[in-house]
Amino acid sequence: MEQTRIKLEENEMWVRENLLKLPETPDESPRLIAGKCESCGDVSFPQKERCGVCSCKNINQIYLSRTAKIYSYTIVHRSVPGYQLPNIVAMLKFKEDDSLLVISQIKNIAPEDVKSGMEVELIIDKLSDNFMTGKKVIGYAFQPTIGDIIRER
Amino acid sequence: MRNVYIFGAGMTKFGLYNGIKLSEKSSHELGKEACLKAIDYAGINHNEIEGAFCGTVASQPTCAQMVLSFCGISGIPTYNHENGCASSSSALKHAWESVAHGICDTAIVFGVECWSHLMKTNGAALAGMASPPPGNNLNQDVAGAFGPALLAMVGRAHMDKYGTTVEQFAKVSVKNKRNAVMNPNAQFRKSVTIEEVLNSKMICDPLTKLQCCPNTDGAAAMIIGTGDIARKHTAKPVKIEVITQLSSPYKGLAGDLSGFKCFVDASKQAYNLCGIGPEDLDVVEVHDDFSILEVVAYEDIGLCNRGEGGEFIDKGLSDYGGKVVVSPSGGLLGKGHPMGATGVAQILELFWQLRGECGERQVKDARVGLAHNGGGIGEGFEPGATTITIVSI
Numbered sequence: 001m002e003q004t005r006i007k008l009e010e011n012e013m014w015v016r017e018n019l020l021k022l023p024e025t026p027d028e029s030p031r032l033i034a035g036k037c038e039s040c041g042d043v044s045f046p047q048k049e050r051c052g053v054c055s056c057k058n059i060n061q062i063y064l065s066r067t068a069k070i071y072s073y074t075i076v077h078r079s080v081p082g083y084q085l086p087n088i089v090a091m092l093k094f095k096e097d098d099s100l101l102v103i104s105q106i107k108n109i110a111p112e113d114v115k116s117g118m119e120v121e122l123i124i125d126k127l128s129d130n131f132m133t134g135k136k137v138i139g140y141a142f143q144p145t146i147g148d149i150i151r152e153r
Numbered sequence: 154m155r156n157v158y159i160f161g162a163g164m165t166k167f168g169l170y171n172g173i174k175l176s177e178k179s180s181h182e183l184g185k186e187a188c189l190k191a192i193d194y195a196g197i198n199h200n201e202i203e204g205a206f207c208g209t210v211a212s213q214p215t216c217a218q219m220v221l222s223f224c225g226i227s228g229i230p231t232y233n234h235e236n237g238c239a240s241s242s243s244a245l246k247h248a249w250e251s252v253a254h255g256i257c258d259t260a261i262v263f264g265v266e267c268w269s270h271l272m273k274t275n276g277a278a279l280a281g282m283a284s285p286p287p288g289n290n291l292n293q294d295v296a297g298a299f300g301p302a303l304l305a306m307v308g309r310a311h312m313d314k315y316g317t318t319v320e321q322f323a324k325v326s327v328k329n330k331r332n333a334v335m336n337p338n339a340q341f342r343k344s345v346t347i348e349e350v351l352n353s354k355m356i357c358d359p360l361t362k363l364q365c366c367p368n369t370d371g372a373a374a375m376i377i378g379t380g381d382i383a384r385k386h387t388a389k390p391v392k393i394e395v396i397t398q399l400s401s402p403y404k405g406l407a408g409d410l411s412g413f414k415c416f417v418d419a420s421k422q423a424y425n426l427c428g429i430g431p432e433d434l435d436v437v438e439v440h441d442d443f444s445i446l447e448v449v450a451y452e453d454i455g456l457c458n459r460g461e462g463g464e465f466i467d468k469g470l471s472d473y474g475g476k477v478v479v480s481p482s483g484g485l486l487g488k489g490h491p492m493g494a495t496g497v498a499q500i501l502e503l504f505w506q507l508r509g510e511c512g513e514r515q516v517k518d519a520r521v522g523l524a525h526n527g528g529g530i531g532e533g534f535e536p537g538a539t540t541i542t543i544v545s546i
């Protein structure tokens with residue numbers, strides 16, 4: 001497992017900038033970067049520049065909890081090239097805002113063991129092979145909560 | 154605003170125009186075939202058309218102009234709309250507004266798609282799985298989740314919340330593919346059993362292959378105009394009552410994936426604007442790109458209450474002899490889904506149904522119809538573009 005990998009190898013690329021707060025010390029865990037509206041409290045991910053609910057322009061950066069719950073999921077048996085199949089894909093809910101859905105791959109679990117309502121935790125992992133560049137695409141994924149977070153690198 | 158009527162219609166047979174199943178044709182040739190059929194059906198001269206509105210997703214730039222060049226039409230206001238699988242219904246809304254507001258009196262509206270060759274080259278084999286460049290779609294870039302995966306999660310949310318079953322979803326495929334047998338323009342003209350649907354290859358659990366629309370090429374066209382012009386050409390013009398179009402509202406149903414707020418809002422707006430309600434509908438074409446979406450659509454557009462979509466198909470209420478016939482054309486599952494052409498093709502089915510020209514798949518005494526069309530991905534993982542069209546005779 002390479003849950004807390006930070007530096008990318010030459011043949012790797014981040015899926016996108018500004019999605020992840022990387023751990024800076026061994027005690028920290030990675031977090032998703034979200035926006036929270038200063039007026040209405042709406043939480044957006046990825047962080048919006050303006051509020052999608054009210055007229056507020058001030059969106060503060062927050063970090064979502066490391067754990068989330070699986071709201072719905074599917075086992076993908078057929079997709080575009082570059083993804084390992086079967087691929088477990090889920091919509092996640094965070095305690096910060098029940099109206100927010102975050103989509104993610106679920107790793108380190110057998111497809112038949114995935115259930116709605118299951119608690120999962122954020123990891124940094126390979127998402128796909130980019131078929132244009134041949135690079136490994138690295139980003140956020142989730143796995144079943146295993147209690148103590150593995151931090152050895 | 155002036156009333157606007159449809160009085161010409163034409164489409165190609167839907168299928169794969171890549172030289173294997175059907176003779177090889179370009180998007181421009183498919184568009185030409187549909188447009189000329191619509192012009193001839195209307196009985197107007199091509200030089201009477203004052204505006205052109207085309208919907209397409211994967212065609213060359215200025216597709217409409219290329220198509221109309223074959224038809225001797227040029228030097229008129231001409232627009233190409235891209236709104237995913239709701240491209241040509243969006244084009245129709247633009248055309249309807251143009252005629253209603255007196256900008257032009259007669260317009261041609263069409264949708265074109267010839268993209269199955271793209272599917273062969275990138276290895277993806279189901280609609281909604283094309284591999285566009287990275288952008289703002291986390292579902293695509295982070296999760297590798299395209300149309301079928303998103304709809305599968307909608308289906309699971311519906312099952313978890315309301316107890317809907319995989320059999321109920323599968324029944325949509327059985328019904329629509331049975332309807333497609335009666336449609337000479339449909340891509341698939343073979344009925345399937347519920348067992349065949351459930352036992353077909355798993356694509357995105359619980360969606361099996363026979364619950365996913367195929368890759369399709371094709372084109373569909375219509376002629377619209379003012380009442381005076383339409384009645385000059387036919388005794389039975391079909392009135393466009395209203396068209397509403399929305400981007401999906403932020404966060405959709407606020408974290409509830411078991412329905413689509415975009416379709417709820419767009420259909421409510423449509424009903425309010427024209428004074429027609431779901432109880433008045435005789436025939437409906439829905440965006441059944443995946444079986445699950447049709448069950449959810451029953452609820453979103455008010456054919457039944459929330460959570461009753463599964464029961465609605467179980468009781469045959471969306472079938473002939475039920476409450477309202479849904480997807481008599483075979484829908485996207487049976488007729489096929491050439492993205493840019495789908496929106497117009499749905500409304501052509503309503504046009505033919507309302508005029509009583511549908512032969513063995515004719516819905517008896519059909520007078521009011523609704524088309525439910527969605528495209529792309531927007532806020533809250535809902536369709537980025539939603540169009541609701543209501544027509545009457």
Ligand SMILES: [Zn+2]
Nearest residue numbers: 037040051054
């Ligand atoms: Zn706000």
